[in-house]
Amino acid sequence: MPGGVIDAVRRVNATQRPEDSVPLRALVLAAVMTSVGAVASQGALSITRTIIFCTVLPAAYWISYIRRGKDNWHIKLALAIGAVVALFGFFGQLGGIATLDEIRFPLADIFLWVQVLHSFDLPQRKDLHFSLGSSLALMGVAGSLAQSMSFAPFVVVYFLCAISALYYGHKSEVHDNAGSVLKATYGRSSPAAAWSDIARAAGMVVLVASVLFLVTPQPAGVRTFSLPFALGDGLGVAAGGSIVNPGFGSGQAGSRSSGAAYHGFNDRMDLRVRGDLSDDIVMRVRASAPAMLRGLIFDTYDGVAWSQPSSDPVPLDGGPPYGYPGAFRDLGPRALVSQTFYIEAEQPNVLFSGAYPDQIYYDGGVGVDANGGLRTGGTITDGTVYSVVASRGGATADELRSAQSPPTSEGLERYLAVPEILPARVARLARRITAGEDTVYDKVKAIEAYMAENYRYSTQSPVPPEGRDAVDHFLFDTDVGFCEQFASATAIMLRTLDVPARVVAGYTPGSRNPLTGYYEVRNSDAHSWVEVYFDRYGWYEFDPTFAVPPATETTASTIPLARAFELVATKLGAIDGVNAGRVALTAALAALGAWGAVMAWRRRSAGLARRVERGAGAPSGPVERAWRSLEDALRNAGRPRPPSETAREVLARLGATEVATSAFEEERYSARLPGADRAGRAVRELERLAGTIESDNPFYAGKRSKNER
Numbered sequence: 076m077p078g079g080v081i082d083a084v085r086r087v088n089a090t091q092r093p094e095d096s097v098p099l100r101a102l103v104l105a106a107v108m109t110s111v112g113a114v115a116s117q118g119a120l121s122i123t124r125t126i127i128f129c130t131v132l133p134a135a136y137w138i139s140y141i142r143r144g145k146d147n148w149h150i151k152l153a154l155a156i157g158a159v160v161a162l163f164g165f166f167g168q169l170g171g172i173a174t175l176d177e178i179r180f181p182l183a184d185i186f187l188w189v190q191v192l193h194s195f196d197l198p199q200r201k202d203l204h205f206s207l208g209s210s211l212a213l214m215g216v217a218g219s220l221a222q223s224m225s226f227a228p229f230v231v232v233y234f235l236c237a238i239s240a241l242y243y244g245h246k247s248e249v250h251d252n253a254g255s256v257l258k259a260t261y262g263r264s265s266p267a268a269a270w271s272d273i274a275r276a277a278g279m280v281v282l283v284a285s286v287l288f289l290v291t292p293q294p295a296g297v298r299t300f301s302l303p304f305a306l307g308d309g310l311g312v313a314a315g316g317s318i319v320n321p322g323f324g325s326g327q328a329g330s331r332s333s334g335a336a337y338h339g340f341n342d343r344m345d346l347r348v349r350g351d352l353s354d355d356i357v358m359r360v361r362a363s364a365p366a367m368l369r370g371l372i373f374d375t376y377d378g379v380a381w382s383q384p385s386s387d388p389v390p391l392d393g394g395p396p397y398g399y400p401g402a403f404r405d406l407g408p409r410a411l412v413s414q415t416f417y418i419e420a421e422q423p424n425v426l427f428s429g430a431y432p433d434q435i436y437y438d439g440g441v442g443v444d445a446n447g448g449l450r451t452g453g454t455i456t457d458g459t460v461y462s463v464v465a466s467r468g469g470a471t472a473d474e475l476r477s478a479q480s481p482p483t484s485e486g487l488e489r490y491l492a493v494p495e496i497l498p499a500r501v502a503r504l505a506r507r508i509t510a511g512e513d514t515v516y517d518k519v520k521a522i523e524a525y526m527a528e529n530y531r532y533s534t535q536s537p538v539p540p541e542g543r544d545a546v547d548h549f550l551f552d553t554d555v556g557f558c559e560q561f562a563s564a565t566a567i568m569l570r571t572l573d574v575p576a577r578v579v580a581g582y583t584p585g586s587r588n589p590l591t592g593y594y595e596v597r598n599s600d601a602h603s604w605v606e607v608y609f610d611r612y613g614w615y616e617f618d619p620t621f622a623v624p625p626a627t628e629t630t631a632s633t634i635p636l637a638r639a640f641e642l643v644a645t646k647l648g649a650i651d652g653v654n655a656g657r658v659a660l661t662a663a664l665a666a667l668g669a670w671g672a673v674m675a676w677r678r679r680s681a682g683l684a685r686r687v688e689r690g691a692g693a694p695s696g697p698v699e700r701a702w703r704s705l706e707d708a709l710r711n712a713g714r715p716r717p718p719s720e721t722a723r724e725v726l727a728r729l730g731a732t733e734v735a736t737s738a739f740e741e742e743r744y745s746a747r748l749p750g751a752d753r754a755g756r757a758v759r760e761l762e763r764l765a766g767t768i769e770s771d772n773p774f775y776a777g778k779r780s781k782n783e784r
Contacts (some may be wrong), residue, residue: 093143094200096247102240103203103210104136106233107190110213113229117220119183128191135194143198154192161188183216200244207240222359222417222593238280242273288589318342318371320423321454337601339559339580340423344373344603345380346545346559347538352599357420358582360594363413365584366429366467367604367616368596372446373578376567378494378544381578388442388450396434396464403447404431407612408469415462420598422455427581428463430616436462446577468615475516478609480573487608490575493567498547505568515574519607519617522565526619531555561620562603575608579616698735698742698754701761708765726764735760 094100108129115125142150165185190209197203214233218226246269322336338348360368373381391397412429426437426449435441435449438461442450455461508525509518536555539548546567549560556564562578569576580603585596604618702722709715709725716725722743726736738749738757749757 092251093198094203094247096243099203099240099243099247100136100140102236102243103207104133106236106240107206107210108132109229109233109236110210111187113217113226114183114213116225116229117217119180119220128187131191132194135191138195139197147196150196154196157192161185183213186213200247204244207237221591223591238277239273242276318423319454321421339601339603340371340425343380343382344559344580346563347379349535349538351534352601354597354599355420356595357422357598358596359417359419360585360596361415362594365594366412367584368427368582369430369579370425370427370448370581372448374446374489376494378496384445386445388444390440390442395436395438397441398434399432400443409466410469411464411466413464415460418455418457418459421457424451424454425449426451426461429465429467431466432463433466434464468612470612472516475609475612475615476514478515478612480515487575490577490608491570491573493570497544501547501550501567502571504550505571509572515609518572518574519569522568523617523619526561526565529554532557532620536560558603558620562605565605565619569607577606579604579606696742696748698739698749698757701758702739705761705765708768712768729764731764732760
């Protein structure tokens with residue numbers, strides 16, 4: 076009895092049809108090792124384990140290849156034990172998981188062990204396909220961990236390996252299911268032909284994927300099931316209240332920024348400092364929605380610079396998550412946004428967040444300054460990770476219009492102050508711009524519209540001379556400025572209208588990477604904007620320099636193709652007479668190139684189209700007519716040609732000459748006809764075969780006997 080059970084198990088696990096294709100095995104191995112490298116590149120696998128896996132996998136594939144025809148019951152038993160051990164290890168790792176998001180690391184680990192263990196027993200094609208599918212799951216795990224385009228090379232290599240493996244797998248399957256004649260000629264296909272087929276298949280996949288990407292709405296944020304978290308060596312809040320801005324040196328009048336740090340991230344934001352910023356990425360943000368990243372809040376303007384109170388920040392009690400003080404919270408509708416910051420370049424001792432930070436996850440002490448900004452005890456170093464659950468104002472434009480002018484209170488007085496030396500013409504301009512506007516909201520929008528229509532943006536704007544007010548100089552002398560000038564002028568004009576306003580320094584949301592889903596914030600995204608106070612609703616942000624990204628986007632704005640059309644329309648609207656000829660020439664050349672490509676494709680496919688038409692309709696020549704007669708004879712004799720049997724296989728089975736076979740294939744499948752001599756010999760050969768079949772059929776034999784009498 077035990078022997079019978081063992082024999083039954085062996086029969087069940089016996090290899091039915093070993094896979095002999097070496098290219099298929101090599102390509103699957105390459106895809107698997109690429110997925111291992113992708114996971115390791117995202118920090119989910121140590122260097123030691125990566126080396127071990129990349130060493131063991133080729134050895135396992137070699138063992139599997141040389142033993143592909145054996146039952147390998149002892150290997151299967153060892154692999155089953157190893158799989159059970161790996162499963163227990165997986166469940167053990169789940170014990171330390173706090174969120175669903177963190178389960179990606181144990182999943183990557185168990186998939187790696189499955190790959191390695193399974194690689195020792197890959198006798199059949201289905202086993203190789205399972206390994207290929209598991210490697211795709213590993214690529215998915217690596218993609219979910221990727222924060223930058225460093226993951227892209229792995230995707231390209233994996234795609235090429237996977238599609239080549241699928242091609243050779245299909246080729247092997249066709250070979251196994253083909254007849255004997257096709258198997259004899261199967262190995263004659265050249266590598267160039269194989270790679271040509273793979274290239275065409277890859278091109279079609281890329282084309283379809285590109286079209287789907289262009290027409291599929293892209294989410295504005297990243298949907299995550301994880302709680303915010305923090306990593307890094309955070310420090311306690313320092314005793315002093317000074318801002319430490321790494322990379323920024325002098326902030327004197329007329330000085331230039333080095334380009335490595337934004338001069339607005341200081342205790343004073345001097346409007347006389349000039350200079351461009353680099354495009355280096357300083358942080359990546361995983362956010363549920365785009366939001367302006369508020370850092371420092373300035374309330375005092377002295378004619379040339381903005382500053383904030385010099386009092387020390389007040390440490391927040393407890394530990395992460397820290398709660399934001401209620402004194403800085405505002406009532407009214409709010410929209411939550413969850414943000415996780417991955418710092419890639421040293422930042423000042425300021426925590427950035429979207430509007431009001433409800434909860435702060437930072438591994439260190441956090442304090443809050445007099446205006447509600449978040450401070451740390453030291454600069455935020457490269458590699459630090461922190462999270463903020465923030466609230467953004469959710470009131471509509473109509474709700475903000477309904478807000479009355481806020482009553483003057485001690486808490487708002489400093490947001491109404493203007494320098495005594497401020498020229499009176501600034502206030503007169505503000506009143507002229509907002510004449511006829513009754514609500515605070517409409518006054519803000521009127522000033523925004525006026526700024527957009529009458530001033531130009533440039534980081535090389537003239538520096539105000541000594542003794543001149545920077546806002547007055549910008550409004551009446553230069554008409555050129557950048558974000559600090561636009562925000563300052565807007566805030567000061569609103570203050571002259573008794574509207575509380577302040578200037579904020581931080582970052583724009585950055586650009587969203589459609590492949591990783593992270594917002595990439597660059598040094599050049601440093602920005603200044605205005606916050607305006609509304610009674611019953613609190614502080615709302617307005618950007619007189621650029622449009623503030625909305626909390627929600629329309630469906631059309633999330634479709635890449637729609638955004639591309641919008642960009643083209645914008646560019647065409649900006650074309651002047653000088654560039655019109657260049658644009659027209661470029662469009663004509665592009666149209667000519669597209670027309671040439673279409674004509675070449677049509678010419679290339681013309682032969683194929685003719686062959687398809689011939690196959691569906693009447694025979695194209697004498698050889699094909701003779702072949703049809705031969706097929707009729709086979710059907711009448713009760714021996715019809717199987718659908719899987721090719722013409723070459725039929726003719727070889729019937730003993731036809733090579734002349735008949737090659738002439739038929741040339742006439743049927745090529746764009747040219749065989750010569751008259753070859754065609755005649757082929758027709759006679761096919762008629763001979765048909766006559767032989769008819770002579771063996773009693774029905775035809777009876778008909779001949781009657782005709783002879």
